[in-house]
Amino acid sequence: MSSREPSIGGDCNRLYTALAGCHSRFAPGRERDLACRHINRSLAECMVAVICPAESDAVRSLCSSGGTALKRRQCQEAQLSLSVCLASHQDPS
DSSP states (O other): OOTTSOOOOHHHHHHHHHHHHHHHHSOTTHHHHHHHHHHHHHHHHHHHHHHSHHHHHHHHHHSSSOOOHHHHHHHHHHHHHHHHHHHHTSOOO
16 A cells, blocks of 8 residues: 555455546546546445444435435434534544
8 A cells, every 4th residue: 555545444445446546547537537436436435434334324224215204304314414423524724
């Protein structure tokens, strides 16, 4: 692992390496964005799950499908909790 590569755990590290490889195969721009977006999304979801596992799991389970007004409200509350968790891990500078 290079000094620029984050230490984020097993599956996330593999996704990071795959994304770096994808970026090396395509010049910056729309083509790269389209070619690499699935890996980028998977890496983002992986990192969120590592950083805020309970909140991420709650959003995944409560927001995965439609439902009653109660489930929609629970989904919104879970999304807010996830947002707060992620914000608490951001660098304030």
